[in-house]
Amino acid sequence: MRLLITGGAGFMGSNFIRYILKKYPDYKITNLDKLTYAGNLENLRDVEKNPLYKFTKGDICDQKIVDSLAKEVDVIVSYAAETHVDRSIMNPREFAMTDVIGTQTLLEAAKKYKHPLYVQISTDEVFGSVESGKFTEESPFLPNSPYAASKAGGDLLCRAYAITYKMPIIVTHSCNFFGQYQYPEKFIPLFITNLLEGKKVPLYGKGGNIREWIYTQDHCSAIDFILHHGKAGEVYNIGTGWEKTNLEITKLILGALGKGESQIEFVKNRPAHDWRYSLDSSKLRSLGWKPKYEFKDALLETIKWYKNNENWWKPLKSGDYLKYYEEQYKNR
Ligand code: NAD
Ligand code: DAU
Numbered sequence: 001m002r003l004l005i006t007g008g009a010g011f012m013g014s015n016f017i018r019y020i021l022k023k024y025p026d027y028k029i030t031n032l033d034k035l036t037y038a039g040n041l042e043n044l045r046d047v048e049k050n051p052l053y054k055f056t057k058g059d060i061c062d063q064k065i066v067d068s069l070a071k072e073v074d075v076i077v078s079y080a081a082e083t084h085v086d087r088s089i090m091n092p093r094e095f096a097m098t099d100v101i102g103t104q105t106l107l108e109a110a111k112k113y114k115h116p117l118y119v120q121i122s123t124d125e126v127f128g129s130v131e132s133g134k135f136t137e138e139s140p141f142l143p144n145s146p147y148a149a150s151k152a153g154g155d156l157l158c159r160a161y162a163i164t165y166k167m168p169i170i171v172t173h174s175c176n177f178f179g180q181y182q183y184p185e186k187f188i189p190l191f192i193t194n195l196l197e198g199k200k201v202p203l204y205g206k207g208g209n210i211r212e213w214i215y216t217q218d219h220c221s222a223i224d225f226i227l228h229h230g231k232a233g234e235v236y237n238i239g240t241g242w243e244k245t246n247l248e249i250t251k252l253i254l255g256a257l258g259k260g261e262s263q264i265e266f267v268k269n270r271p272a273h274d275w276r277y278s279l280d281s282s283k284l285r286s287l288g289w290k291p292k293y294e295f296k297d298a299l300l301e302t303i304k305w306y307k308n309n310e311n312w313w314k315p316l317k318s319g320d321y322l323k324y325y326e327e328q329y330k331n332r
Contacts, residue, residue: 002028002073006060006106007080009033011182012121012219014043016079019220021047028052030069033080034059034098037320042312043181060102063109070109077119077223078106081154084185085125085147086328089271092146096153103154107161107169117232118158119223120171124212124237126152127173129274136280137173137235144272168232172223175239175279179216179298180305184313185321187211188299191250192306193313195257205269207247210276214240215298218291225289239279242295252296256303268332 003020007013008031017029033039035057047053058065060080070076080102082088082095103120110118127135128142141156143149155171162169178188191201214222222238230236250264306313 001075002030004030004032004069004073004076006032006076006078006102007039009035009039009041009043009055010079010083011038011043012177012216013079014040014181015179015216016077016220016223017044017053018047019217019224021050021053023224026052028073029054030073031055032058032060032065032069036082038083038183040181040183040316059098061097061105063105066105066109067112070106070113070115073115075115075117075119075227076106076110077121077227078103079121081121081151082147084183085145086185086270087324088145088147088150090327092150095146095150099147099150100153100157104157107157107167110169111161111165111167116168117227118167118169119227119230120155120158120169121223122155122171122173123148123151124173124175124239124277124279125274126155127277130276130278134278134280135173135237137237137283144274162233170226170230170232171235172226173235173237173279174219174222175212175214175277177216177219178213179302180309181216181312184317185324187246188249188253188302189306189313191253192257192303193317195253195259195263196307196310197317200263200265201250201253202267203246203250203264204267204273206266207245207250207264209246209273210243210278211246212239212278213242213244213295214238214291215293215295215302218293221292222284222289225287226284229287229289234283236284237279237281238284239281240291240295241281243276243278244295249299252299253303256300267329
């Protein structure tokens with residue numbers, strides 16, 4: 001199979017490329033990535049010389065580049081997106097461009113070259129927040145942040161292309177990812193790296209918000225499973241059932257690093273901070289996929305990885321990253 005992975009220099013895209021190259025030694029992968037602040041070729045150093053892997057720097061909104069690559073592959077798996085909720089609150093336009101127009105551009109190419117499948121990597125955030133119960137694949141889209149609204153726009157275009165042009169498209173809604181190579185602005189790597197740097201951790205509100213978490217390897221196996229066994233035209237939730245408050249996770253990280261709760265700084269809440277995400281993933285599980293890792297083990301593995309890979313994350317926490325932090329708190 002020849003895959004075009006978009007956003008493959010980001011966190012989960014790079015983990016997926018590594019996973020596929022290892023598991024399927026005859027698959028060819030083209031990685032199209034704009035290399036925004038979140039894209040990092042260091043994430044793929046170990047596979048860059050693999051003759052079955054090719055990198056192209058480019059924007060998924062650029063139809064010419066997208067067409068030139070799409071014409072050479074069988075399936076697009078699209079990870080490329082602006083992904084950080086706090087950044088979307090400060091600069092929504094980039095999110096609308098990449099997550100909506102970029103998706104439309106990719107769909108257009110998949111249509112033109114009659115691909116047998118297009119896979120859209122999306123999020124549980126499109127459903128909004130749920131106090132009790134779980135989101136199913138049929139839950140209405142009620143996005144609360146510009147990020148979630150932009151992802152919902154991309155997902156709706158997938159639906160419209162599938163229906164209007166009878167295209168074979170699968171959309172996945174996943175819960176929160178964590179693991180190696182996650183950019184250290186996201187909750188878990190930010191907290192681990194802050195503590196490793198001797199800094200405090202900024203917990204929004206009272207830390208009671210709940211997220212459902214999935215480890216990198218389990219998300220990769222879910223997308224692999226969907227790629228090979230998913231049904232075109234379907235939507236799949238990808239969840240683990242590991243629901244945790246942010247405070248619970250903070251305490252686990254503090255404990256693992258031998259730090260006390262005095263390292264927590266309760267800061268002003270994120271605007272429109274969704275209270276809880278929770279997915280009903282029984283549809284995917286009924287086909288035969290299930291997560292393999294236990295939350296606590298996966299979290300400890302992740303902490304160990306950040307401890308052992310300071311060379312990877314230290315350079316990321318400087319320059320523009322610091323400007324982003326100043327701006328984020330200045331406007332709250
Ligand atoms: P990330 O922010 O780590 O990486 C995104 C990648 O996309 C980067 O390499 C970036 O350079 C690239 N990119 C951004 N704009 C682009 C453009 N216009 N053209 C080409 N490349 C572009 O992302 P992630 O956290 O690994 O998330 C991957 C996907 O999974 C996203 O679609 C996201 O919405 C979805 N998702 C993420 C999570 C999560 O917890 N992180 C959970 C569910 C779904
Ligand atoms: O649910 C899937 C989504 O998960 C993905 O679609 C997004 O791309 C991804 O960014 C993530 O969104 P969240 O907003 O849930 O993730 P984030 O890591 O930003 O925050 C997780 C929780 O931690 C959330 O309740 C906010 C809180 N938080 C986050 C940061 C960065 C803090 O308390 N302090 C922080 O500094």
